Ligand SMILES: Nc1ncnc2c1ncn2[C@@H]1O[C@H](COP(=O)(O)OP(=O)(O)O)[C@@H](O)[C@H]1O
């Protein structure tokens with residue numbers, strides 16, 4: 001190959017790398033306690049972001065539960081299992097849901113995969129790298145609590161959204177999770193969403209109280225992105241297996257999620273290290 005062609009190749013590579021660094025941001029959605037609304041939030045927040053013009057990929061990282069598929073009434077042939085087991089590539093396992101939302105399904109019934117080996121984490125990372133330039137946001141819907149895998153996704157992401165409800169049990173578990181993550185990696189950036197709030201005051205109070213406790217005891221900033229009403233439409237949408245944003249776009253909860261997406265995009269963004277940064281952190285953590 002002549003020098004000019006090589007120089008050009010390098011230039012193109014550099015440019016696409018730069019494009020990327022600015023563009024792809026990794027968000028983990030997590031909680032201390034289960035059943036607080038992470039999967040519903042991840043899915044509907046992704047749809048809201050997409051409606052605001054962002055390119056989003058949502059990944060069901062709650063291995064064994066396959067929540068995202070169930071919430072959309074879809075069923076995917078391939079999922080993360082096939083990827084980490086080296087049977088399928090990243091392109092094979094990306095499915096397209098309602099409104100053209102790109103997602104990667106979790107593996108229903110694949111409970112034997114509860115622990116990913118370091119090799120499997122590496123395989124996942126290598127395949128993710130192929131997504132350079134494809135998405136503005138990659139959002140992980142994680143399992144509750146801090147498994148080894150969840151810790152890896154969180155510490156490799158640019159940002160972690162902690163979902164809690166106003167109930168004391170959910171709040172104390174969220175606090176415990178933040179504390180644990182912080183002890184593993186103190187650079188993790190958290191934001192909080194209060195779900196199932198009975199009114200605005202309760203949502204704001206919950207977020208403010210949590211932020212003051214994390215600030216005081218852990219010296220962690222915990223900006224609130226917003227709160228979501230406790231709304232029977234959520235459960236109705238789950239039962240119909242149609243995402244809330246699509247089935248009941250005018251419901252209080254859907255409006256709140258839309259508000260959160262807008263607020264999120266208006267907030268000062270923590271710097272993104274892009275796909276390469278994500279991969280680097282993921283692999284460093286798996287050693
Ligand atoms: N804002 C809300 N209002 C009313 N019910 C909700 C709300 N968010 C979640 N739920 C209920 O909680 C259930 C669990 O939500 P899910 O998203 O699966 O939680 P997680 O992923 O945290 O386990 C939903 O099926 C729904 O019935």
Ligand SMILES: [Mg+2]
Nearest residue numbers: 038039062067
């Ligand atoms: Mg879930």
